[in-house]
Amino acid sequence: MKKSIKSLMFIASLMLLVILVAACGQGDEDELVVYSSRNERFVQPLLDKFSEETGITVRTLHEADALQLKEETGNVQADIFISNDIGALEYLRMEALLASFDGEGVETIEAPYRADDNSWIAISARSRGFIYNKDMITEEEMPKTMEALMDEEFEGQFAITRGGNGGMIGNVSALRNEWGDEMTAEWIEAIKDNAAGIYSGHGDIRQAVGAGEHPFGLVNNYYYHQQLEEPTNNNVGFIYPDQGEGEMGVIANAAGVGLVNGAPNEEDAKAFIEWLLLPENQLEFVGESLEIPINTDLEPPYEHAVKFADLKVQQMPLKDLGKYFEDTKELIEQSGLDLELR
Amino acid sequence: MSEDHQNHHQSNNDKNVKAGEDTSLAVLRFLRRKWMDSWHGNPPGKVLFLFGLLTGLIMSIPIIYVIWQSLFAGIDRWRRLLDDRIPQLLLDTFSLTAAVTLCAVLIGVTLSWIVVRTDIPGRKIWQWLLALPLVIPPYVGAMTYIIVFGPSGWVKNAWREVPWLVNMFDEYPINIYSFWGVFFVLTMFTYPYVFLIASASLRKMNRNFEEIARSQGMNTRQIFWKVNLPFLRPAIGAGAILIALYVLSDFGVIAMMRYVTFTAAIYFQRASFDTASASILSLVLMLLTIIILWIEVKTRKKSKYYQTSNTFKEPNVLSLGKWKIPTLIYVCIIFFVSVVLPIIVLVYWSVIGIGRGALDARFFGFAWNSLRISLFASLLCMVLSMPIIYLKSRYPSVISSSIDRLSYAGYALPGVIVALGMIFVFNNHLPALYNTFYMVAIALVIRFLPQAMQAGEASLSLVSPRIDEAARSLGHPPWKVMFKVILPSILPGVLAGGALVFVSSIKELPATLMLRPPGFDTLAVRVYVEANESFYYLAAPAALIIILISIIPLRYLLKKY
Numbered sequence A: 001m002k003k004s005i006k007s008l009m010f011i012a013s014l015m016l017l018v019i020l021v022a023a024c025g026q027g028d029e030d031e032l033v034v035y036s037s038r039n040e041r042f043v044q045p046l047l048d049k050f051s052e053e054t055g056i057t058v059r060t061l062h063e064a065d066a067l068q069l070k071e072e073t074g075n076v077q078a079d080i081f082i083s084n085d086i087g088a089l090e091y092l093r094m095e096a097l098l099a100s101f102d103g104e105g106v107e108t109i110e111a112p113y114r115a116d117d118n119s120w121i122a123i124s125a126r127s128r129g130f131i132y133n134k135d136m137i138t139e140e141e142m143p144k145t146m147e148a149l150m151d152e153e154f155e156g157q158f159a160i161t162r163g164g165n166g167g168m169i170g171n172v173s174a175l176r177n178e179w180g181d182e183m184t185a186e187w188i189e190a191i192k193d194n195a196a197g198i199y200s201g202h203g204d205i206r207q208a209v210g211a212g213e214h215p216f217g218l219v220n221n222y223y224y225h226q227q228l229e230e231p232t233n234n235n236v237g238f239i240y241p242d243q244g245e246g247e248m249g250v251i252a253n254a255a256g257v258g259l260v261n262g263a264p265n266e267e268d269a270k271a272f273i274e275w276l277l278l279p280e281n282q283l284e285f286v287g288e289s290l291e292i293p294i295n296t297d298l299e300p301p302y303e304h305a306v307k308f309a310d311l312k313v314q315q316m317p318l319k320d321l322g323k324y325f326e327d328t329k330e331l332i333e334q335s336g337l338d339l340e341l342r
Numbered sequence B: 001m002s003e004d005h006q007n008h009h010q011s012n013n014d015k016n017v018k019a020g021e022d023t024s025l026a027v028l029r030f031l032r033r034k035w036m037d038s039w040h041g042n043p044p045g046k047v048l049f050l051f052g053l054l055t056g057l058i059m060s061i062p063i064i065y066v067i068w069q070s071l072f073a074g075i076d077r078w079r080r081l082l083d084d085r086i087p088q089l090l091l092d093t094f095s096l097t098a099a100v101t102l103c104a105v106l107i108g109v110t111l112s113w114i115v116v117r118t119d120i121p122g123r124k125i126w127q128w129l130l131a132l133p134l135v136i137p138p139y140v141g142a143m144t145y146i147i148v149f150g151p152s153g154w155v156k157n158a159w160r161e162v163p164w165l166v167n168m169f170d171e172y173p174i175n176i177y178s179f180w181g182v183f184f185v186l187t188m189f190t191y192p193y194v195f196l197i198a199s200a201s202l203r204k205m206n207r208n209f210e211e212i213a214r215s216q217g218m219n220t221r222q223i224f225w226k227v228n229l230p231f232l233r234p235a236i237g238a239g240a241i242l243i244a245l246y247v248l249s250d251f252g253v254i255a256m257m258r259y260v261t262f263t264a265a266i267y268f269q270r271a272s273f274d275t276a277s278a279s280i281l282s283l284v285l286m287l288l289t290i291i292i293l294w295i296e297v298k299t300r301k302k303s304k305y306y307q308t309s310n311t312f313k314e315p316n317v318l319s320l321g322k323w324k325i326p327t328l329i330y331v332c333i334i335f336f337v338s339v340v341l342p343i344i345v346l347v348y349w350s351v352i353g354i355g356r357g358a359l360d361a362r363f364f365g366f367a368w369n370s371l372r373i374s375l376f377a378s379l380l381c382m383v384l385s386m387p388i389i390y391l392k393s394r395y396p397s398v399i400s401s402s403i404d405r406l407s408y409a410g411y412a413l414p415g416v417i418v419a420l421g422m423i424f425v426f427n428n429h430l431p432a433l434y435n436t437f438y439m440v441a442i443a444l445v446i447r448f449l450p451q452a453m454q455a456g457e458a459s460l461s462l463v464s465p466r467i468d469e470a471a472r473s474l475g476h477p478p479w480k481v482m483f484k485v486i487l488p489s490i491l492p493g494v495l496a497g498g499a500l501v502f503v504s505s506i507k508e509l510p511a512t513l514m515l516r517p518p519g520f521d522t523l524a525v526r527v528y529v530e531a532n533e534s535f536y537y538l539a540a541p542a543a544l545i546i547i548l549i550s551i552i553p554l555r556y557l558l559k560k561y
Helices: A002-023 A040-054 A066-071 A086-094 A166-179 A181-194 A202-210 A221-228 A266-276 A279-289 A318-334 B002-038 B046-071 B075-117 B123-129 B138-149 B154-161 B163-169 B179-203 B207-215 B220-249 B252-256 B262-271 B275-302 B321-355 B361-394 B398-406 B415-429 B437-460 B465-473 B478-507 B510-515 B523-532 B536-550 B554-560
Strands: A031-036 A057-061 A080-083 A120-133 A158-161 A197-199 A216-220 A236-239 A252-259
Touching: A031 A040, A031 A266, A040 A057, A040 A266, A040 A279, A066 A080, A066 A086, A080 A086, A080 A266, A086 A120, A086 A166, A086 A252, A086 A318, A120 A166, A120 A202, A120 A221, A120 A279, A158 A166, A158 A181, A158 A202, A166 A181, A166 A216, A166 A252, A166 A318, A181 A318, A197 A202, A202 A216, A202 A221, A202 A236, A216 A221, A221 A236, A252 A266, A252 A279, A252 A318, A266 A279, B046 B275, B046 B361, B046 B398, B046 B415, B046 B437, B046 B478, B075 B123, B075 B179, B075 B220, B075 B262, B075 B275, B075 B321, B123 B321, B138 B154, B138 B179, B138 B252, B138 B321, B138 B523, B138 B536, B154 B163, B179 B220, B179 B252, B179 B321, B207 B220, B220 B262, B220 B275, B252 B262, B252 B523, B262 B275, B262 B415, B262 B510, B275 B415, B321 B536, B361 B398, B361 B437, B361 B478, B361 B523, B361 B536, B415 B437, B415 B510, B437 B478, B437 B510, B465 B478, B478 B523, B478 B536, B510 B523, B523 B536
Parallel strands: A031 A057, A031 A080, A158 A197, A158 A216
Antiparallel strands: A080 A252, A120 A216, A120 A236, A120 A252
16 A cells, blocks of 8 residues: 555656656747748758857747648747748738837848748749750750740650659649639649659659659759769759740749747847848758759759759739739649649 | 507517427427437536537637638639549549558458468468558568669669669669559558458357358359459458558658549648638539548448358368478568568668767657657547547537547548648637647647547446446546546556557657647658658668567557467
8 A cells, every 4th residue: 555655646746847858948039930941951050050149049840831820820830931032921911910020130131032021032043944864865965944844745754753752743833823813724634644754852753863754843942952962863954944036034032031920939030030141140041952042142052953044033022923823723733733642 | 449459469579488498498398308319318427428528629710620621711722623623633532542542452451361260371470560561661671672672772773783684674663652662662552451451350250151052062162253252352351441441641751652532632722821722622622522431331331241150160271281381481571571571671770870979959840749749649639538538438418429439530530631620720719829848738638549448348338237327326426536536447448549659659740740739750750751851861860760669559459360
């Protein structure tokens, strides 16, 4: 009997300990809550660096969706939203879910790459294009426009991502702006039928193309840089589409950071953005992704990257992507390209 | 006349008032009597009752909320889903459930027959070796098979090196991301349920029946079909239902291997914040689960087979003869595929991972998160299960058994549905707890409380109610009796229940994945995330730790059956 009372006491104290332990870390004052939809590999080192330099604890939710911020409108959790898609950031701003920012360092980013009230700021840019395997297809044989992917000629020749991939959504939004919904829907349907492989992410595509499983694939340009850095399977090239006379220019998008409206840790959030705008941290944001920094004073981490100034880029201002954010997914799904792999 | 009338009216009114008082009193009295009747004249103390009732309600509220949401999702949405989505999902879910159940039952029954009734070498060791897949969470199993057979897996790479294979079959023919891939993995990691239950019932089988059958001139095969199989039917039924329920609720394997059943569809609808559609799909999945549970109740009632215990003779062991080698090969293949190969893969990648520094501070942070959330959930379960099982066993009534049943809601239903309900409830009504450690812990309690209840109940049934009565007669209220007198004597059972909850919580994937607050990833979540990104060297060490912890209650599980 005595023994069991003892063990009861032991359990009670253990429970108390667990509750205490569970509780600590919750009420921590100096912390920052980050929601991120950008690849964890690129974001985590940046946030670790911030924690280390400032002593502010960062709690991160990776693979977060912009719509979660909307759901939590009455009960705001996040301070910062990091996104791969300017459309998502501008959408949040239009919904009044982001707050304006006027801290230091804003002017290092050109105006077209910021919200009007600086509630979001883009740090690194990417463009869409075709990575191809030089052993399988020559530059001349490659399609030179987005529209060309609809041709029967390329049936079974290339790989795309699933419809819910952020890069694909931005791509479709830009086409809607250029072509209108009807033709965009046709394009989606056609590339879905023509594609030989539909992958979860662009990383799978670059590896598959590098390994010779497909002649080419529709990706963001920095995946080409990443594949060139691989020790093997790196005989790849890249086409920036729609560069010709009268063509629309390459589709661009950017990754950036937004300040959440009503952020519980607003001071820390602002401190984070100012810290991020320091040149060395802008480079850290680009990180292993090998994207191109938007700040033109910075050396791109991938030195052979084609500068945006040397490309013909689509006319549409990036922030216009926000107008299409809400129903682009629906259009993609209706056109028969599944958002998730199944 | 008019005065008279008024008078009459007046008195009538008075009478009405009086009657009203009388009826309200009568209603009260009636309710009181009903209340006493329902407890058979022995109602529990208020504290105990309220505590139990509250627990029962907490257990079921999220699910009620999901049902509520789905009913108000709008006719258009219902129609769209009923037209496009639901028929396909029903077909995919049903075909997978049927195929896995059938095959797992087949494997489980044959293995248990071989191990219990034949002279296969190493019988005693096989008995627990073949139950080992239970410690490997199926989503970990899925990861290992993606590593081996996936599009950039070991087999494919080997395939390319072998010219005659390429010549004969051309391209690598296996697509692991398919019905057959999911089917294979789920079967391999769920058959032990049938194996354990069927072994237990084979061991209890009385030899007398077989001897009589043999004396009537039946051969072994006829005896199997006419005598053994009918005796095994309840065990097969119970195992089949466990497996069917598991397949319906599994999220990890299905999501990782890119097959879409209801759970995955609910998860992805939720991930794109179409919550209304997610709750509609949840309602359909709930109905499916209820149908299976209903089948279970039906078949259990219909088929009663009695074993006579007073003349029990142990079943004899059959000699395999020339079948010894083929049987041994069969058993070894199953064991290799469901235990050895996955462990080899995990150890291989863990070694690489440790070499690349996967065991960093971050990793230990995840392990610590897993540990503290599981500890907290198991302690909560131990405390909360007590009043419910105490009420049920000492104060049996419609009310206490309803509370008991309510507590099973989250256990029987898939984790994605529980999580969906939790998000609704906490974001709208409990903002202070939303997105915290506690929200995840409560979800785990809702999912696993019945495990603690079952273990506690088993011990409680061994304690005589006389002890309670003695304590009550000395003036303790029921809740005090429960904690001071009963708890110490059933502590081992409660702790065993706590251990079960602990292990289930460590392995839990869907609810944790959907509810985790920012910065709170557990080992199970990391296995899922890293494996989906093909960072196997980061996923493997976490998976191995989960498996090592899962071995703890294996002894208990083996004893139970």
